Amino acid sequence: MKIAVAGGTGLAGRLVVEVLRTRGHAPVVLSRGQGVDLLNGSGLDAALTGAETVVDVSNVTTMRRSVAMNFFDTAGRHLVGAAERAGVRHLVTLSIVGIDRVKNPYYAGKLRQEEIVRGGPVPWTVLRATQFHDFAGQLLSSLPGPIATVPMGRLQPVAVREVAEALADLALGSPQGMAPEIAGPRVESLVDMARRRIAAGGVRRRPVLPLYLPGGMNSGGLLPTGPGPRGTQTFTDWLGEQRTTARND
Known part of the structure; x- marks a missing residue:
């Protein structure tokens, strides 16, 4: 089966491509390096010719609402339009648990992406996942200054590989609409x-100051609200992997 992966060179995308290949399928990476640009649509029609399914794990790194909205709106419309023209039978999109409950500039873009998928002509599945184990480290790397002010809140972090496996399962099945949250x-x-991420090494050592932000994050807005698939790798397990990798480098 020909399956196209938008964002197939990113954190989750690389693993989706790997999982699909190990299962005997032929993933096609939609990226600028492969001559495909989601923002202007170039290369999309040719890349999707013969594809039965598209997995969208495309992403933009930003905390500006305008940038996130522009990326997910533009890329989403181009991808859905090209998928319709190619006769794609299933569009699987990765989203985030709680984006409709927690106000965040980036989440506004993800909500727009979901709206485009749900309102489009291509049969679809949206999988909302909780934050990856990498999230704390990514947050720390984005915070300047001698003290890291980290928002108070609870997460139920998941291994990106387990999300990639779930996306591959969905891509090989029938459209579900909103899938159970992982x-x-x-x-x-x-x-x-x-x-704990600082203590494990690999990120700058500095004090962490808890920051209270009113809103959904402090009241569990980023936690799943119903039953669904649950990963097995804990944050502690993941940290152990990072320490082992650091020692071997």
């Missing part, structure tokens, strides 16, 4: 995750 096995404090 999350990790354990609820964690984001402040505690940040402190």
